[in-house]
Amino acid sequence: MMLSPFQLCLHDSSSPYMIAMSSYLFEPEDCDDRCAYDSDCFTVMSARDTSPSESPLLQLVSLQKADGSWELDEALASVLGMSVQSALAALPDQSKDVPRWATILAVLWMHSSSCDQREEWELLERKAVAWIQARSDPSLGECIKAANALLKSSVDPAVFGL
Structure with a gap:
C-alpha cells in the first residue's frame, strides 16, 4: 500500500486528526525514502502497544x-x-x-x-x-x-x- 507523504509526515501528533488516526497501523518500512529519515515523520504504532x-x-x-x-x-x-x-x-x-x-x-x-x-x-x-x-x-x-x-x-x- 503506497501512502502519500501527507499521510506519513504529519507534524502534530496531538491534533484531533492524529488521535482519530491512531487506530491505523503504520510501520517504519511503510515510509518511502522521502519520509523514512525525516525527523518530523510521525509513525503511528500498533494500538495494542x-x-x-x-x-x-x-x-x-x-x-x-x-x-x-x-x-x-x-x-x-x-x-x-x-x-x-x-x-x-x-x-x-x-x-x-x-x-x-x-x-x-x-x-x-x-x-x-x-x-x-x-x-x-x-x-x-x-x-x-x-x-x-x-x-x-x-x-x-x-x-x-x-x-x-x-x-x-x-x-x-x-x-x-x-
Missing part, C-alpha cells in the same frame, strides 16, 4: 473496533476505572449483547470524562452510536440508565437518539 503514560482518551480511542464498537476486556475496563467483572455485573440483562454494553459504557465515559476534548472523539462517537442504534431494542434505555449509574454520570440518553 498502548502504554500507561498515554491519556485515557487515547487508550479508549485505540480500543475502538473498525465497526464502531468496543469489546469489554481488561484494557477497556482499565480506562473506565473498573474491573471486567464489575462492568458485567452491572449489565441489566446478562443475556444481552456484551459488546453493545461495552460500547454504551465507552460513549458515556467520553461524555462524562473527556467532554473538554469533544472535537477529538465526536466522529468516533457517531460511529459507535450508529452501531448501537443498528442493534437497538426496547432495553436500550434501561442499559443507558444502568451504565450512567455504574459510571456515576448523568449523560442524557438523547446522545443515543432516545
